[in-house]
Amino acid sequence: MSVFDDPGHFGRLWADTYDLPSGLPDPALAVEFLAEKSGGGRVLELAIGTGRVALPLAARGVTVEGVEASPEMVAKLRAKPGGADLPVAIGDMADVPVNGPYAMAYLIFNTLFNLVREQRQADCFRNVARVLAPGGAFVVETYVPNAADFDRDEQVQPYSITEDSVRIRLHRYDRAAQTFLRQTVTFNNAGVHLHPFAMRYMWPEQIDEMAGRAGFHLAERYADWDRTPFGPDSTSHISVYRLG
Template sequence: MATDRKFGDPALFGEVWADDYDDRTSLDPTPAVDFLAPLAKGGSALELAVGTGRVALPLAARGIRVEGVEGSAKMAARLREKPGGEDVPVTVGDMADVPVTGPFTLVYLVYNTLFNLLEAERQQDCFRNVARVLDDEGAFVVETYVPDPSFFDRGQRVQALSVTEDSATIEVYRFDLAAQRFHSQKITFGADGVRLRPHAERYCWPAELDVMAARAGLRLDRRVADWSGRPFGPDSTGHVSVYRPER
C-alpha cells in the first residue's frame, strides 16, 4: 500500500493499518475494560487514539459514555461501522492537542500509543491537555511497554516475522538513541508484490512519564505491571499507570 503520509503525521498509522487492523490485532480488550470501567465512576470517558474501538466499544457497552480522539479518519470510519459505533462520538485530530472540551472522569491511552507522538514536547503537550479536560477527581491511565535497551543493539534491528511457501515478512528498525526514537518498516514479500507498513515511536521510561505528569499538575496514583493488576517491579516489561490531578 502506497501512502504520502510522513512519520509524525497523526493519520499515518490509520492510513497504513485501517483496512485490516482488526484482523491482525487479536488482543482481548476484556482485561483493559475490567480495569478501566470502575475508574469512570459512572461518568464520561475519553480514549485518545481510539482506533477502531477495540476498547471503547466494550467499555461503552457497560453503560459508560465514551468519546474518542483519533488521528485517522479511516480508523474512525471503521469504528462507526461496528455495532454501537455511532454512539461513540469521535473527533478526528491530533491526540496531543486533546481537541475536546470535557470534563471527563477518565481519560486513557492504551497499547503504547503515547509513543506515537515523536517529540518529547508533544508527549508533554498530551499530558498538559489531558489535565485540562480531566475532572478534579478523574484519572488518566497510560499503558506502555518498558523499553528494553538490548532491543536497540548497535542502533538497528532486523526480525523475520513469518516465512511461508509464498511470502515472507520482516521488520527493519533504525534507532536514534539520543532522541529515544525509532523508525521501522514491516515488509511483506508475496506473490502479489511488496507491501510496506511504516511505523515510528518515541519511547519513554516510566520515570520520564512521571516527570511529564508532574509538569502537567498530575501525580502518579498507582502503577501495575499489566491490566490484571500484577505488581510492577524491576523486571516488568510493561506498565499501566494511573495519574490523578494534584490536590
C-alpha cells in the first residue's frame, strides 16, 4: 500500500510549514469569486487545510464548512481567529463525509490531483453531487498539464544550496497513468529528510468527462480568478460545474 493512499499523509508532512510565506497565492481573488458563486448559501470546502481560503470567505458572511483528512491541518486552522467556529469533518475528501444540501462546494489549488487514483477522483465528483442542492455549483481549480514538463520519465532538479544544507527534487513520471512522484531530499547536519509528494493530473476535457459522469455540466471556465477568458495557451483553469 502506498503512503499516498492515506488521505492524511499530506497534512501530517506539511502542516507545520504550509502557512510559511513560500509562494502560496493570495486568496483574495478566490474569496471574491467564491463569495459571488455561493449565492449566499451554505458552502463546503474540500481539503480545507489551515483555512487559507475558508476563513476570509467566512469573514465575508458566507456559511462555510469543511472536510479535511489531516487533524494536524485542522489544528492550525483552529488556532487562527475564527477557526474554532468552522464545522470541519475529519475524513477523506473523496468520500465527502458530510450531509448536504450545499449551494456550492469547491476544491482549489490543484488539490483534485492529490487524489492519485482515477477512481478516487471520480468518487469525489460523485459524492459532491450527492451533497449539493439541485443546480448547485462545484468549483474546481487546477493547472493545465504541459507535456513538455514531463518529456522524460525521471528528472533531477537542484532546489536550494546553502552553507548548511543541500536540497534537491526528483520526479518520476508515469505518463500512461498520468501520475508523478516527487521526492524532495534535504541533506543537512541533522541527517537526510524526505518529503514525498504525488499527483494524478488531468487535462480540462478529462475533468469535464469525469464531471459529466457524475451528473454535472460545465457552466463556466476561466483562466484565473480574475475571470480572464480561458484559451489554448492558458496554464490553469477555474471551472464551475453545475448539477443537473
